[in-house]
Amino acid sequence: MQEQTEKQNIKISVRNLVEFILRSGDIDNRKSRVMQAEAMQEGSRVHRKIQRRMGASYHAEVPLKIEIPRENYQFVIEGRADGIIKEELITIDEIKGIYMDLSYLEGPVTVHLAQAKCYAYMYAQKERFAPDVQMGVQMTYCNLDTEEIRRFVSHYTVQELADWFLGIVAEYEKWADFQYQWRCKRQASIQKLEFPFDYREGQRELASDVYRTIYRKKNLFIQAPTGTGKTMSTIYPSVRAVGEGLAEKIFYLTAKSITATVALDAFRILGGKGYQAKTVLITAKEKMCVCEEMDCNPQNCPYAEGHFDRVNDAVFELLQKEEIFTREIFLEQAHRHRVCPFELCLDTASWADNIICDYNYVFDPNVYLRRFFAEGTKEEYLFLVDEAHNLVERARSMYSAVLVKEDFLAVKKLVKPYSKKVAAELEKCNKILLAYKRECEDYQICENISNFAFALMRFGAAADTFLQKSTEFPGKKEFLDLYLKVRHFLNMYERLDEHYVIYTQFLENHSFMIKLFCVDPALNLQECLDKGRSTVFFSATLLPIQYYKKLLSTKEDNYAIYAKTAFSKEQSCLLIGDGVSSKYTRRNRMEFQNIAKYIQKIVSAKNGNYMVFFPSYRFLEQVYEEFFPMMGEQTDCIVQTTGMKEEEREEFLGEFEKERKHSLVGFCVMGGIFGEGIDLKEELLIGAIVVGTGLPQVGQEREILRQYFETHSGEGFDYAYRYPGMNKVLQAAGRVIRTKEDRGVIALLDERFLQWEYRRLFPREWEEYTVCSHESVSNVLKNFWGGQK
Structure with a gap:
């Protein structure tokens, strides 16, 4: 008995088991797009509504688990039955909320029925029913727009359920065996794993803080200056925590592909030290697609036809060959097995120990990885959120929704010849928006839009019926784009609470929009964080840390630390320009000359x-x-332009690697592509000059933010303008000192930096600074550069 309890558990949810084993056929967005536009929140609401209507014999949300012993491990399958009807005939009820005219359902969907049959067998085992006992299996489908219900009931003996269920388990067994064997290898490799470098100052303490956070099941916010080695300092203790059995998977979440590459390199380095783990880098679908146009159906993509018949074999073969999985590896394997490379990537991630991906795959309600997070259960996942300062605005965008009046009119014209019903519903939506438009001068806060939401639901229901009948028609792409935007809008409408503001506004092109603006995303993000064990947020610019703690999580007991810098004060010279400002009231030619003169003095101090x-x-x-006439041929200049392509960006950065006689000055925009995430080490960049405090441009949304946070915390201007602005300043300034060998100047050209409100936001490394003028700046820099070894 003791041996039995020490066996490893190989766990899988009922839903993931049946979807994995029973899937077959094509990827076909023409048929499945409507069915897949599933609203988890809306679906949960309908579940509760149906469950409340049932009688006293109906038991809702019943957790079920079955343990199947194997020679080396215990196979654990678990889930939650939507309902168990305890009458003379015990019936399992599985509820599915879908966007579809239910009259088109000829019977239950195979995988849905399979879920219910699993629960029926698991309940029979739990209650020790005899093999000849009859059980009912009921599929309850509910249209999420109309709340119409349709049920399918079937009956099975316990023996029939057992034969079927154990057949499914047998098919999965080779995967469970692989999981067990690989986990043993991984855990053994971690036991001997050491930190791969000599610890920098403060790095050991930082790694210990991360491990302690995971051990205590908490969240941690780290302000980690450049050079602290934050990537390895968060990954290594997380891997050690997995080795101690505290966690099962690591999600390394990034905002940009360059930081994803750094994380992948860190896992590779640990691999070189003996760490054995499967690491998947998820690349965006559009970058993985092998077709000219991303249209996922057998008619337009040869890889879509029969994809599900072949993909499991492709995944299993790949798992035997590789440990690090990148875009190139997925494309090669996809070509070999004729499967979709993106879906292959997601399926492989299910078996990975480490997943490196964009924030979207965990937090975005439209993109998140349902195979990990759809069950709503808490798992032993670790979330490492890199460049976490980016998540505030990204999350606001994810949980907001916009609809434009003119889109309804355009789609109405396209669809009218094919469906008068859909066109009529679009016209109703348009009329309500027209009424909002007449009330709006520039922008207007809306208190209640329930009439518009109801009209959108009616359009959704009509669109579902139409799409079931019509697979192809001219303008289908535009129709589907609007349909999915409406679905997202309704999903976000379900989330509406005091953290949202609804407003209408005229856009620059004179079109008219309505927006559900998620002002404070903390509650929505916390729902996602709760699906894991611990989260570590880290960035070189997570100041003030209380601002990020408030907007990224609702927990009151989150930890926060300030990591020690590995750099010395002598490496940098921080200047604040006096008598200069970027204020709108000061923007005139004299002030532009004033700023240009500062730049000229600074770049002339050292080539x-x-x-x-x-x-x-x-x-x-x-x-x-x-500036240009001042310097003439003494300086080379390059200028960032709007909408630079990848090649232009690389060409711009390539200029910093060339040898030249004169100084090179790159004119850039704060918060843009060169404002963060670039790594020009040593002599490649010796100075960053930041003009202004980075305050976002005044606009309706910024003012909505200011008013909201003024009401809630009395810090409206800080939350809407000052904190986001200073983050851009810190990011731009952080381009200079990247290694212990770097030496450079950081110049802040705005006298507002001398005000306490801004100085209190300076990082610790900026405690020493020099206030300078046009007359003194050259001498200050002469002394700094003269002291260079």
Whole structure:
């Protein structure tokens, strides 16, 4: 008996088991798109409504688990039955909320019925029913728009359920065996794993803090200056925690592909030290697609036809061959087995120990990885959120929703020849938006839009019926785009609470929009964080940390630390320019000349590469026009332009690697593609000049944020303007000192940086600074550069 309890558990949910084993056929967005537009929140609401209507014999949300012993491990299958009807005939009820006209359902969907049959067998085992006992299995389908219900009931003996269920388990057994064997290898490799480098100052303490956070099942916010080695300092203790059995999977979440590459390199380094783990880098679907146009059906993509018949074999073969899985590996395997590379990537991730992916795959309600997070249960996942300062605005975008009036009119014209019913519903939506438009001068806060939401639901129901009948028609792409936007809008409408503001506004092109604006995303993010064990948020610019703690989580007991810098004070010279400002009231030619003169003095103090960051492209151009004649041929200049492509960006950065006689000055925009995430080490960049405090442009949304946080915390201006602005400043300044060998100047050109409200947001490394003028800046820099070894 003791031996039995020490066996490893190989766990899988009922839903994942049946979807994995029973899937077959094609990927076909023409048939499945409507069915898959599943609203988890809306679905949960309908579940509760149906369950409340049932009588006293109906028992809702019954957790079920079955343990199947194997020679080396215990196979654990678990889930939650939507309902068990305890009458003379015990019946399992499985509820599915779908966007579909239920009259088109000829019978239950195979995988849905399979879920219910699993629960029936698991309940029979729990209650020790005899093999000849009859059980009912009921599929309850509910249209999420109309709340119409349709039920399918079937009956099975316990013996029939057992034969079927154990057949499913037998098919899964080779996967469970693989999981067990690989886990043994992984755990053994972690036991001997050491930190791969000599610890930098403060790095050992940082790694210990991360491990302690995981051990205590808490969340941690880390302000980690550049050079602290935060990637390895978070990954290594997380891997050790997995080795101690505290966690099962690591999700490394990034905002940009360059930081994903750094994380992948860290896992590779640990692999070189003996760590054995499966690590998947998830690349965006559009970058994985092998077709000219991303249209996932057998007619347009040869890889879509029969994909589900072949993909499991492709995954299993790949798992035997590789430990690090990248885009190139998935494309090669997809070509070999003729399967969709993106779906292959997601399926492989199910078996991975480490998943490196964009924030979207955990937090976005439209994109998140349902195979990990759809069950609503808490798992032993670790979330490492890199460059976490980006998550605030990203989350606001994920949980907000926009609809534009003109889209309804355009789609109505396209669909009218094919469905008068759908066109009529679109017209009703348009009329309500027209009424909102007449009430709106520039923008308008809306208190109640229930009439519009109801009209959208009616359109959704009509669209579902139409899409079931019509697979192809001219303008289908535009129709589906609007349909999915409406679905997202309704899903976010279900989330509406005091953290949202609804408003209408005229756009620059004179079109009219309505927006559900998620002002404070903390509650929505916390729902996602609760699906894991611990989360570590880290960034070089997570200041003030209380701002990020409030907007990224609702927990009151989150930890926060300030990691020690590995750099010395002598490596940098921090200047604050006096008598200069980027305020709108001061923007005139004299002030542009004033700023240009500061730049000229700074870049003339030592030949090298510099970046100058501005609050806007217009401001950049105005100062550049004054600066260029000052320097003439003494300086080489390059200028960031709007909408630069990948090649142009690489060409821009490539200029910093060339040898040249004169200084190079790159004119850039704060918060843009060169404002963070680039790594120009040593002599490649010796100065960053930041013009202005980075305050976001005044606009309706910024003012909504200001008013909201003024009401809730009395910090409206800080939350809407000052904190986001200073983050851009810190990011831009952070481009200079990247290694212990770097040496450079950081110049803040705005006298507002001398105000306490801004100085209190300076990182600890900025405690020493020099206030300078046009007259003194050259001497200050002469002393700094003269002291260079």
